[in-house]
Amino acid sequence: MMDWLNLGLAALILGLGIWVVLAREAFSAVVGFISYGLLLTLVWVQLSGVDVALTEAAIGGGLTGALLIGAASRLKRTENAVSAEQPGTALKWLAAGLSAAVTVVLAVCVLALPEPAPTRAAEVAANIDSTGVGNPITAVLLAFRAMDTLLEAVVLVFALIGVWSLTPDRFWAGRPGNRQTADPNGILAYIASTLPPIGIVVGLYIFWIGADYPGGKFQGATILAAMWLLVIMAGLVDTPTISRVPLRMALVLGPLVFIGIGFLGVVSAGAFLAYPIDYAKPLILTIEFALMPTLTLILGLLLLGAPQRAVES
Amino acid sequence: MITAANLFGLCAAALIGLGLFGLITNPHPLRKILAFNIIGSGVFLLFGVIAYRGAGAGMAADPVPQALLITGIVVAFSATALAVALLLRLHDETGSASLSAEATDTESRAEQDTPSS
Numbered sequence: 213m214m215d216w217l218n219l220g221l222a223a224l225i226l227g228l229g230i231w232v233v234l235a236r237e238a239f240s241a242v243v244g245f246i247s248y249g250l251l252l253t254l255v256w257v258q259l260s261g262v263d264v265a266l267t268e269a270a271i272g273g274g275l276t277g278a279l280l281i282g283a284a285s286r287l288k289r290t291e292n293a294v295s296a297e298q299p300g301t302a303l304k305w306l307a308a309g310l311s312a313a314v315t316v317v318l319a320v321c322v323l324a325l326p327e328p329a330p331t332r333a334a335e336v337a338a339n340i341d342s343t344g345v346g347n348p349i350t351a352v353l354l355a356f357r358a359m360d361t362l363l364e365a366v367v368l369v370f371a372l373i374g375v376w377s378l379t380p381d382r383f384w385a386g387r388p389g390n391r392q393t394a395d396p397n398g399i400l401a402y403i404a405s406t407l408p409p410i411g412i413v414v415g416l417y418i419f420w421i422g423a424d425y426p427g428g429k430f431q432g433a434t435i436l437a438a439m440w441l442l443v444i445m446a447g448l449v450d451t452p453t454i455s456r457v458p459l460r461m462a463l464v465l466g467p468l469v470f471i472g473i474g475f476l477g478v479v480s481a482g483a484f485l486a487y488p489i490d491y492a493k494p495l496i497l498t499i500e501f502a503l504m505p506t507l508t509l510i511l512g513l514l515l516l517g518a519p520q521r522a523v524e525s
Numbered sequence: 526m527i528t529a530a531n532l533f534g535l536c537a538a539a540l541i542g543l544g545l546f547g548l549i550t551n552p553h554p555l556r557k558i559l560a561f562n563i564i565g566s567g568v569f570l571l572f573g574v575i576a577y578r579g580a581g582a583g584m585a586a587d588p589v590p591q592a593l594l595i596t597g598i599v600v601a602f603s604a605t606a607l608a609v610a611l612l613l614r615l616h617d618e619t620g621s622a623s624l625s626a627e628a629t630d631t632e633s634r635a636e637q638d639t640p641s642s
Contacts (some may be wrong), residue, residue, distance in 0.1 A: 220531050221565045222536040229540050229563050233547035238555050245559055252566060255533060259577040260585035266594045276562065278554075279602075280555070283609045287555055290622040297552040297625050307549040315542030318571070322534035331579030332589040348584060352592035364596045371603035375610040380617065430599055514606035517613065 218258060225251050239289055245280065249273025253478045262426035266418070270434035271511075279515050295353045330386060344493030346424030353428070354496045358485045362474065365467045365503060376454055380486045385455035386523050388516035392447040404446030411439040420465040423493075426467050427502050433507035440509075451516055455525055459509070466506030472498050508518065531612050534574040540567030554624055558605060569594055584625050 228248040235241040249272045256265035299307075336348050336356065343355040353361050379386070394400045419432025443449050452459050474494055477486040487495045540563055547560030572590050579587030616622050 215527075215529075219533050222532055226539055226543075229543050232559055232563060233543055233551070233556075238553060238559075239557060241559055245562065248563075248566075252570070255570065256573060258529060259533060260526070260580065261573055261594070262572060262587060262592050264591050264598070267598045271596050272566065276602050276605055279606055279609055280559065283555055283613060286613060287553075287616055287622050290620075291553060291618060293621060294553045294623050297623060299550055299552070302548050307546050310549070311542040311546035314545055315538045317540035318541060319535050322531065322538055322574070323573070324573070325530075325578065327533070329578035329587075329640065331581050331587045332577055333584045333587045334582040336582070336588050337584065348588035349595065350590050350591045353595065357589070357592060360593060360596050364600055367600055368603050371607050374607045378610045380614075385560040423631045428595075430595060456607075477573050514603060517606075517610050 221255055221258065223253060227254065238287065239281070242277065242280045242284045245274055246277035249277060263347070263422075263428065263431075266426060266431040267427075269300065270431050273436070275434060275515055277509060282515075282517075310350075342489060342492060343487075345496060347424075347426065347428075348423060350422050350424075350428055350496075354499060355487065355492065357465055358470075358474075358499075362467070362470050362485070363507065365470060367454045368507070368514075369463060369467060372510050372513055373519055375514060380453075383519045383522050385453060386519040386521045387451045387453050388513070388519045388521075389444070389451045390520065391450060392445050394445070400446045401448065404448055406441050408439040408443060411435055416440065419500070422500075423497070428503050429507055433504055434511055436504075436508040437512040437515070440508065441515060444516075452513075454513075455523070461512075462505055462509055464506070466499075466503035469502035473499055530574050530578050533577075537567045537570035537574060537617055540564070540570065543567075546588075552616075552624070554622055555609075558608050558612070561608075562601065562605060565597075569597055569601075 225248060228244050228251065231244040232248060235244060245422030249268060253265045253269040254274065256262070256268055335349075336352065339356070340346075340348055340351050343351045345351050345354070364492075394404075402479050415435035416429040416434045417432075418435060419429050420427075422432065444451055456459075473487075474485040475494075477488075478484050480488045480491075544560045544563030544565075544567060547563065548557050551557055562610060572594055575595070576586045576588075576590035579590065581587070612622060
């Protein structure tokens with residue numbers, strides 16, 4: 213039974229992958245990509261990665277999908293002209309040969325993976341008590357490999373700086389996106405005024421539960437960002453001007469607190485990002501609480517893109 | 526019957542090849558970004574299979590690669606957002622989304638011609 217489910221999932225994913233690569237219109241390819249992301253979520257559940265499944269559904273399928281749909285609709289007019297630049301048949305065959313070779317090499321590697329598989333699960337299980345959190349993934353993310361998570365938070369800030377630096381001069385310090393207007397009595401405005409309270413509770417729950425069960429700050433932050441974007445799309449609030457100092461402070465707050473606690477570790481526990489044994493859990497929670505607003509804002513602002521409007525005078 | 530690890534491992538290998546093919550042959554940059562994301566998800570899936578095989582000590586999968594996967598998915602999103610922003614700026618500047626040097630040349634020449642004519 214399980215085998216058939218897995219076989220079906222694998223076949224659907226491959227089919228959708230082919231659709232994404234070969235579909236004629238970019239828009240249908242993006243729609244295929246979103247379904248692909250959602251099916252991949254089921255694969256993560258089958259591979260016992262519920263935390264990964266939540267992240268994939270929220271970010272891999274959801275946010276990336278929304279970002280690409282926006283881009284596809286803005287670039288629609290260019291499609292025919294660019295599609296005319298198809299590479300020659302020889303190059304296509306060469307690419308097909310190269311891709312097939314990569315796949316074959318990887319397939320051989322997959323079948324030759326060592327048995328028994330190398331694993332760190334035992335070490336995580338032996339040391340998880342010292343962190344005070346119950347979810348092993350959170351323990352890895354914020355204690356054993358906290359450096360990765362710190363760098364990731366910094367990468368997100370840099371990505372946003374990169375996106376903002378693509379602003380045309382005339383719109384610098386302006387607002388991203390068009391001013392949205394929706395019928396105040398319409399369904400969008402209705403949803404945007406009733407769903408966010410529920411969404412905020414769900415987002416905070418997923419964030420809070422992440423210490424002991426699947427969930428965490430990325431998944432929770434994505435839900436909060438989605439609620440924010442919903443309210444923006446319904447025209448109830450406008451996008452922020454990117455020059456606002458409080459906004460910029462909020463964007464760097466999370467990484468700065470993280471780095472600060474890291475240096476505290478040098479003094480109190482003898483290594484960067486080490487936690488004194490009795491204070492591990494409060495420090496981890498402090499980092500998570502500081503990262504949460506930063507992540508919510510950055511994920512939302514990355515989706516909104518570079519400013520397209522000057523500040524209203 | 527074939528194990529879940531092998532099945533999804535082979536699926537990941539096929540996705541990486543598929544994405545590579547799309548990345549090389551598809552001329553539209555947005556489609557290249559999509560194809561690159563397919564490669565990325567294939568790599569993530571392969572890594573997930575390795576995590577799944579590392580189950581032990583009462584855990585259903587090795588949590589270290591899984592935590593790195595979560596980091597990876599978030600970083601992949603930020604890279605995609607940056608790529609899309611670059612592409613949209615290219616489109617705003619040139620009115621085209623072409624990456625070909627000739628197309629850009631023709632258009633910039635067309636722009637220079639317009640004021641003089």
